[in-house]
Amino acid sequence: MSKPVxxxxxxxxxxxxxxxxxxxxxxxxKLVDLVEFxxxxxxxxxxxxxxxxxxxxxxxxxxxxxxxxxxSFRKNCKVLVSVGECAVMGGLPALRNSIPLKExxxxxYLNSPTVDPGSGIIPNDEDLPIILDKVYPCHEVVKIxxxxxxCPPSADLIWEAVTALVExxxxxxxxxxxxxx
Amino acid sequence: xxxxxDIVLKHPKDPAALLDVIRDVxxxxxxxxxxAVGRIAAHLKLSEAEVRGxxxxxxxxxxSPRGASTVYLNDSITSxxxxxxxxxxxxxQEAGCRFGEVSADGTVGLFPxxxxxxxxQEPSAIVDGVVFTALTPDKxxxxxxxxxxxxxxxxxxxxxxxxxxxxxxxxxMVVNNIRRxxxxxxxAHESGAGLRKAVSMTPEKVIDEIKRASLLGRGGAGxxxxxxxxxxxxxxxxxxxVVCNADEGEPGTFKDRVILTELPALLFEGMAIxxxxxxxxxxxxxxxxxxxxxRAHLESVLAGMRRQGLLGKKAAGAxxxxxxxVVKSGAGAYICGEESALLESAEGxxxxxxxxxxxxxxxxxxxxxxxxxxxxxxxxxxxxxAEGAAWxxxxxxxxxxxxxxxxxxxxxxxxxxxxxxxxxxIADLLDMAGGAGAKAxxxxxxxGSCVAPAGFGRKIDFxxxxxxGSVIVFGPxxxxxxxVSNFMEFFVDESCGWCVPCRAGNVLLKKKFEKVARGLxxxxxxxxxxxxxxxxxxxxxxxxxxxxxxxxxxxxxxxxELYAAKIRTGEEFVPEFNLEEAxxxxxxxxxxxxxxxxSLDE
Ligand SMILES: Cc1cc2nc3c(=O)[nH]c(=O)nc-3n(C[C@H](O)[C@H](O)[C@H](O)COP(=O)(O)O)c2cc1C
Ligand code: SF4
Numbered sequence: 001m002s003k004p005v006x007x008x009x010x011x012x013x014x015x016x017x018x019x020x021x022x023x024x025x026x027x028x029x030k031l032v033d034l035v036e037f038x039x040x041x042x043x044x045x046x047x048x049x050x051x052x053x054x055x056x057x058x059x060x061x062x063x064x065x066x067x068x069x070x071x072s073f074r075k076n077c078k079v080l081v082s083v084g085e086c087a088v089m090g091g092l093p094a095l096r097n098s099i100p101l102k103e104x105x106x107x108x109y110l111n112s113p114t115v116d117p118g119s120g121i122i123p124n125d126e127d128l129p130i131i132l133d134k135v136y137p138c139h140e141v142v143k144i145x146x147x148x149x150x151c152p153p154s155a156d157l158i159w160e161a162v163t164a165l166v167e168x169x170x171x172x173x174x175x176x177x178x179x180x181x
Numbered sequence: 182x183x184x185x186x187d188i189v190l191k192h193p194k195d196p197a198a199l200l201d202v203i204r205d206v207x208x209x210x211x212x213x214x215x216x217a218v219g220r221i222a223a224h225l226k227l228s229e230a231e232v233r234g235x236x237x238x239x240x241x242x243x244x245s246p247r248g249a250s251t252v253y254l255n256d257s258i259t260s261x262x263x264x265x266x267x268x269x270x271x272x273x274q275e276a277g278c279r280f281g282e283v284s285a286d287g288t289v290g291l292f293p294x295x296x297x298x299x300x301x302q303e304p305s306a307i308v309d310g311v312v313f314t315a316l317t318p319d320k321x322x323x324x325x326x327x328x329x330x331x332x333x334x335x336x337x338x339x340x341x342x343x344x345x346x347x348x349x350x351x352x353x354m355v356v357n358n359i360r361r362x363x364x365x366x367x368x369a370h371e372s373g374a375g376l377r378k379a380v381s382m383t384p385e386k387v388i389d390e391i392k393r394a395s396l397l398g399r400g401g402a403g404x405x406x407x408x409x410x411x412x413x414x415x416x417x418x419x420x421x422x423v424v425c426n427a428d429e430g431e432p433g434t435f436k437d438r439v440i441l442t443e444l445p446a447l448l449f450e451g452m453a454i455x456x457x458x459x460x461x462x463x464x465x466x467x468x469x470x471x472x473x474x475x476r477a478h479l480e481s482v483l484a485g486m487r488r489q490g491l492l493g494k495k496a497a498g499a500x501x502x503x504x505x506x507v508v509k510s511g512a513g514a515y516i517c518g519e520e521s522a523l524l525e526s527a528e529g530x531x532x533x534x535x536x537x538x539x540x541x542x543x544x545x546x547x548x549x550x551x552x553x554x555x556x557x558x559x560x561x562x563x564x565x566x567a568e569g570a571a572w573x574x575x576x577x578x579x580x581x582x583x584x585x586x587x588x589x590x591x592x593x594x595x596x597x598x599x600x601x602x603x604x605x606x607i608a609d610l611l612d613m614a615g616g617a618g619a620k621a622x623x624x625x626x627x628x629g630s631c632v633a634p635a636g637f638g639r640k641i642d643f644x645x646x647x648x649x650g651s652v653i654v655f656g657p658x659x660x661x662x663x664x665v666s667n668f669m670e671f672f673v674d675e676s677c678g679w680c681v682p683c684r685a686g687n688v689l690l691k692k693k694f695e696k697v698a699r700g701l702x703x704x705x706x707x708x709x710x711x712x713x714x715x716x717x718x719x720x721x722x723x724x725x726x727x728x729x730x731x732x733x734x735x736x737x738x739x740x741x742e743l744y745a746a747k748i749r750t751g752e753e754f755v756p757e758f759n760l761e762e763a764x765x766x767x768x769x770x771x772x773x774x775x776x777x778x779x780s781l782d783e
């Protein structure tokens with residue numbers, strides 16, 4: 001039987017959740033035995049090359065590319081998991097949601113103390129993704145099947161969730177996995 | 182000229198004076214400025230955060246200016262049904278600013294507010310403390326023009342309502358709309374007869390009489406009044422208090438307003454009887470700010486009762502029974518109707534509910550044993566003492582004795598208050614009130630139930646449809662989704678914010694509900710509404726959060742076909758997110774053409 005396939009991505013996140021995934025230490029060897037990775041920054045596969053069983057999403061959607069990537073994950077993965085605060089709720093990037101986008105961009109690119117006065121420009125290269133009016137949590141854009149809270153979720157929580165998913169067994173959440181302060 | 186300093190220094194250096202000081206400053210200066218916050222904090226030996234916390238908690242207080250004159254236009258569903266939108270537009274046009282803002286010249290501020298207890302005469306507004314009912318766009322424009330020309334709001338009331346509304350101390354255009362007088366509240370009553378009878382018995386016997394009458398609280402929760410008094414009496418303490426809950430904040434209720442206007446002496450008699458029964462010397466009437474226009478009237482009735490010897494030392498001539506009543510004002514907060522929040526507010530603090538136990542009968546006002554009772558409960562207790570428990574028990578049903586004062590509003594030809602016997606079917610009430618052809622009846626306000634025509638045989642009593650008194654009729658053309666949305670908005674605004682399920686859960690419920698209402702829902706969204714609704718109910722700390730999902734949950738139950746018609750079948754998930762809309766602002770800021778690739782891998 002072929003191994004379950006996993007894909008991961010970081011959208012509007014800080015890669016902290018991916019770091020937390022790597023924090024499983026020596027269990028990474030077990031993971032390699034257990035699953036096969038497809039599109040993911042971990043193996044640097046850029047495009048889906050086969051159907052995927054579990055997609056792990058870090059970060060919410062702050063620009064048009066995030067949305068496109070998330071939609072392609074939904075299309076290619078049987079199960080999608082929002083991993084971490086930013087994917088689940090928008091997280092730190094969503095702090096800008098209460099400020100109009102124009103003000104944010106002007107503050108960052110035109111009026112910031114490090115900008116030479118009068119020389120700033122709001123980035124407009126056609127190759128850049130378009131920034132969204134707000135930062136959206138993943139489940140507002142596509143259907144998300146499971147949510148792993150935490151900033152980041154601990155390695156143990158990610159390990160437990162991923163292995164339970166691929167082994168098809170119920171989650172065993174211990175207290176320290178879901179204690180966040 | 183009076184300064185903020187003068188006003189602040191006028192008050193005692195007592196933290197309990199906090200709300201009184203803020204109220205004075207707000208009403209004189211239209212705001213509580215940073216400087217005033219500092220002064221108040223220093224004078225009362227509180228932190229600035231405590232002062233700011235109180236100012237921002239109540240609707241009628243504000244850190245930023247609210248204008249030389251301030252219009253608070255009721256935003257409840259009946260107001261909308263009666264033409265609020267056009268009235269609001271007229272206010273905005275004439276004032277030259279939007280709701281939530283102050284006009285550029287600073288003369289008029291426009292603000293929305295929750296139900297002000299005038300549901301049978303909407304649209305209504307409070308302008309500088311003066312109530313205006315049955316507003317029209319023309320009237321709205323005239324009010325603003327008058328204020329700008331220097332005519333105070335009180336001089337713009339052209340005609341007065343009926344009964345005590347006409348008296349010199351009230352002079353309000355409010356009408357009572359008493360449509361049905363029942364034997365209990367509106368029965369002939371000789372002033373003081375109940376109290377004199379009570380003081381001729383032992384306090385224990387008085388409690389027994391109330392227990393035998395099976396009087397249940399009229400404020401909503403329906404707790405047995407005699408038992409509450411007994412618990413309170415049994416607590417060992419030097420001081421006990423009777424508190425009358427005249428906060429009447431549940432949208433659609435206005436029956437306590439009519440009691441306060443027409444039967445205040447009966448209410449105060451009831452408070453004195455409660456005081457005698459539990460062993461209290463002081464009664465506190467907690468009057469919602471919206472009814473402040475009745476305060477002078479109430480104070481004068483109290484003065485009259487003191488003169489008659491019904492209050493004060495040796496009240497009703499009973500040696501050793503000294504009892505008097507003080508009036509405390511709220512400042513606009515639905516949650517202050519919840520008894521423990523009310524006590525916090527009466528003590529001059531933010532009106533956040535307390536943890537229970539201990540219950541108010543154990544640790545209440547000023548941490549002393551306290552009975553908190555609704556206006557109608559206390560007035561009814563006075564009648565029970567006058568006429569006897571047997572007389573009372575013969576009215577209503579076995580489980581729900583007596584009568585209930587209902588506030589009926591919405592799509593009916595005879596809105597107003599009805600004193601009915603418990604056990605009355607909704608259908609009969611609709612007949613009385615002229616609400617034929619109703620599509621739905623909301624019983625008990627937003628926190629109650631939305632009843633469909635199939636349920637119009639259901640009865641108003643404690644075992645079926647319990648209600649604090651709010652009955653809102655929705656005619657055949659009303660959009661139930663608009664009603665639910667308005668009710669959820671109310672809970673979102675009024676949550677005190679203490680617990681996450683109530684503070685965040687109601688926002689999420691409202692968002693999800695509106696997704697469904699926009700036709701973007703699926704069966705799974707309806708499941709979420711039910712699950713989340715149950716979660717909010719079961720994990721919230723007080724009655725607000727424990728009932729706030731009811732507008733959604735009860736309509737899901739009574740109008741499943743409306744929801745079924747809204748949702749998309751055959752689709753597992755429909756996002757509310759729309760990429761084309763979401764990139765508009767970003768494109769505009771960067772001067773780019775929106776061009777969105779749907780997916781990377783195609
Ligand atoms: C959010 C909330 C608002 C309430 N508002 C009122 C109110 O306006 N008037 C009232 O009498 N009771 C109100 N109650 C009920 C009171 O907490 C309390 O049960 C009642 O005043 C007790 O009096 P009773 O036993 O005479 O009914 C409210 C309860 C909650 C949870
Ligand atoms: S349930 Fe709502 S209103 Fe009640 S204490 Fe909690 S947050 Fe406050």
